[in-house]
Amino acid sequence: MRTSPVRNGIQTGTIFGIIMVMMFLIGFTVIGAELIGKILGNPSISGMPDLIYFVIFMILVGVWCGVSAAKRPLYGPDSVKDAVLAGLSAGAICGLCAAVTGFIFGSVAANHIDVRAYLVSVSPESISMFTFNQNPTLGALALFGVMTLSSFLSALVAVEVRTSQKIRTMIENTSGSISETVHSQRISDLLNNKYARYGFYLIVAIALIILPRTWGGYWNYVFGTVGIYIILGLGLNIITGWAGQLVIGYVAFFAIGAYTFALLTAPVPHNLLWNFWIALALGIVVAGISGLLIGLPILNLRGDYLAIVTLGFSEIIRILLKSDLLTTFTGGPRGVHDVGGPTLFGSSFNTDVDFMYIIIIAVLVVSFLAYRLQNSHTGKAWVAINLDETVARATGINAFVSKLLALALSAAIAGLAGALFASRNQFTGPDDHQLMVAINVICLVIVGGIGNIPGIFLGAFALKGLPEILREIENYRMLVFGILLIVMMRLRPEGFLPAKRPVLEKFTADQRSSTDPASHPGNLETNTPPGKGK
């Protein structure tokens, strides 16, 4: 029951060809070349990156295409021939797609027609780079050649690597020794050693005290944002990761916290000018109460309805904040300016370094809270509800009250994040509370590892920190998030750092049992990685 390798290759090649064309149409070919230039240590200061980086980019795409085409027909009698054939045909089809696109746009550009009225990202420079600064025919031929050749060669190499006994044993040995090191008794001993742990904590604490002073305003801004998103992620994790209720409109509570804080401390529109800490506490409390009130009528709904209702709530709140109806009360579309900063013992405590400390402390407090909750009775009740609500009820858990508590806590934490965000920016407006904030948070929780606290840290750094460092991909961030969500759900729904406890049976049970009967979810012990169990 083997499909023909050429057909296989044509399928892969079509997919990669479409990806290639799309990347060109959204202008990602230029950005990709720029990124490669940056990585290779030659940032182009102005204008277009060098052609050579674009060629490298194309070759990388070709290599990826060839490797993935060669992967599939590897297990058969003629595997080497098949795989190379697949790689060649994939490269040819992918190159054909690129060549046709290059030829069409090259001819268009040669006739001095600007297509940017319809396809904004296709600039003449990008076209000329796509065709290697040649005329359309030559450029198309070159594109075809580069793609086919790189795909063919990479398929050849991939097959060599896979089939050669020597390399295989080498890889196995290396990965074996790495996993041995990771799971070895010595490291787990070291982790369990009290003094080693205290030493580690001490190093982290010193680093957290010193770093904000030394790395300057820009990094304080970046990591402040990351910290606020960590807080948000930890909050959302309570209701979504542990209690298993997807709340899309999480940004509503963020907005409530931010606005409560801002209205209490800003001179306009109410001129209350409260103390930072009291306003912060009140922001948390108001957000928590709003979570309670919103949760009361809706938490009995089934999962996807709940998600949509919360989305409705958050949009209602955003539109109300943006409308003229509440201008006198909340500042309307212009938002609230001059939001108060923190004070300490009567003196101002408002530099970016000070604020970084406040965010760090808030992150630490919230993660401590989350750790304690995770191992508490309530936390276990949430997990039980997530796994199977009927069974949880049968064991005497009051599911409704538990979920309500989870939502209120989540909302309170979001309120804290919102208040900190408003205070740090000294401004809050309706556009700070777009749905995209909530979707960012959902993404980071899911990518990092839903239900797992270190995972959320990882997710926040990856999704909020990296785009700040890689400024070029700023425009593509949401696109990447969309792809990431789809791919993660398909390949690794439990995230990069999966939760150790069987929190995610609900997410993985069906898939695992359908693909791999050996690891049936009934056996929870198999989910615990060796050396990490309690």
Place this chain on the structure above:
Amino acid sequence: MENKSSPRFPLLLRVSRYIRPIVGVIIAIFLAWQLYSVIVVQHNFSADTWVRFGLSGLILGGMYALIAIGYTLVYGIMFMINFAHGEVMMLGAFGGYFMLELLRFIPMPTSANPNLNFLNAYPIVSIILAFTAGISVSALAGYLLEKIAYRPLRKAPRLILLITAIGASIFLQNLAMLLFGPTRKNVINPDILDRGAGWTWMVSGNPVLIPYTGVFSLVLSALLMIGLYLVVQRSKLGRAMRAVAQDKNTASLMGVDVDDVISKTFIISGVLAGAAGVMWDIHMGLVNHYIGFLPGIKAFTAAVMGGIGNIPGAMLGGMFLGIIESIGPAALGIDFQLKDVIAFSILVLVLIVRPSGILGEKLSEEKL
């Protein structure tokens, strides 16, 4: 644990049991009072204004109904909220827009009018071509969406499907933004469907314009809905769809190819969304990457309002929502900026007070 947690919040529990009826009654009283004060006491608007609102609501409702049917079909069969459905409609709108633009650039000079282009030389053909383009793009998008994103998750829990659908929605929206730019694009209709033209109807002494584009959209959406109803009720595919919606396993035992039926369901919902998208082009005249999001959520509201899984319910819900949305702000005496709040409030209220919708859900046992 057994006996601890239930008496812990006895008051809260008792309150929560009565909260739905109480919320319902309070809102009903509030609405009645507002309606009374606006229509009877203040009397701001004369009859022709109300007719105008109702008309635009009806036209909008037709589009919502077409999109809502897509939600309902998919929910009925797969029990998932196809969050990306609004984006499918947006892609259809872009397909129609580009076809109209393309035809506008094809010169067709005649002796009487040297500046004539294809769009105005053959307007009916142009409109048919635009609809064909939009519908093909949407149907293809729906098909690919199902094949690439949803099919591998056929057995996954619904939350995973929902997150995937949100991912697909973000992806398509941003792809469209990066491809076509964030600016709004004006759609230029053929002259016979000029947006300002229409019949005038005298209501209480004032003229009310009934735009040709609106009538065109309304008639077309009605025809499509009748067509869909016939397909679902009469054709073999429709019977297979209903069988799969009722029980996938039994249907596959009876020889129905479940994967194929699901694929075709996505194609049908894509076709309807694409038609709605091109109608949006022709009637509203503005396209950008964001036009799918709000209509998508509103159409979902409509589908829930009619009872999700229920096709006549979705049609009724769409019409109803369109009318409420355009009459609502005036009738309740609130700002017109808040018309989206009305739609979202209806969404929230319907889900809280009566999650099974007006006509009731038609869903199989396995999903609840």
